Amino acid sequence: MLSPKRVKRRKQFRPSLAGKAHTGSNVSFGDFGIQAAEAGRINARQIEASRIAISRSVKRGGKMWTRIFPHIPVTKKPAETRMGSGKGNPEFWEAIVYPGTVLFELGGVTPEQAKEAFRLAGHKLPVKTKFLARE
Structure with missing residues (x-):
């Protein structure tokens, strides 16, 4: 699974999901892409799971690019812990996507x-997606 090699700070605030994607909204590497139609958090x-679904579908043909990376840590407190005593420890990593962000590309x-x-990949993702072709 993807995760940063090292980070400056272990714990972060939750980023806002408001707005649209400015960069990363065009098919740049391949011929086709899958684009997020709504904002969300993808771990x-x-x-x-999406990467595996795509690679199994196209088998040996084509090349795939992953355009998102999970660089936001999500913390979680242990089970049956009383309130207070600080923020929990990082549990997993997630990527923030906005409407228009290209998630994967194929060529x-x-x-x-x-x-x-x-x-097939869209079924594995928690956001609505749409198919995109290079112009």
């Missing part, structure tokens, strides 16, 4: 293959 397990495959691969 490293969901990114990995070297037919449009039908890419559409099917992204349909």
Whole structure:
């Protein structure tokens, strides 16, 4: 699973989910992409599940790019712990996506293959997605 090698601070505030994506909203590397249609938080397990679904769908053909990275730590307090005594320890990592963010890209495959691969990957993600082709 994806996680940062090292971070400046172990614990962070939750980022805002308001607004739209400014950068990272165009297909830059491949021919087709899957784009987030709503804002949300995608954890490293969901990114990995989507990546596996895409790679199994296209088999050996094509090349895939992952355009998001989980760099936000999510903390959690242990079970049956009383309130107070500070913030919990980092439990997992997540990526913040805004409407328009390109999540994955594919190149070297037919449009039908890419559409099917992204349909399968979309089922693994907690945000609505749409198919995108390079202009």
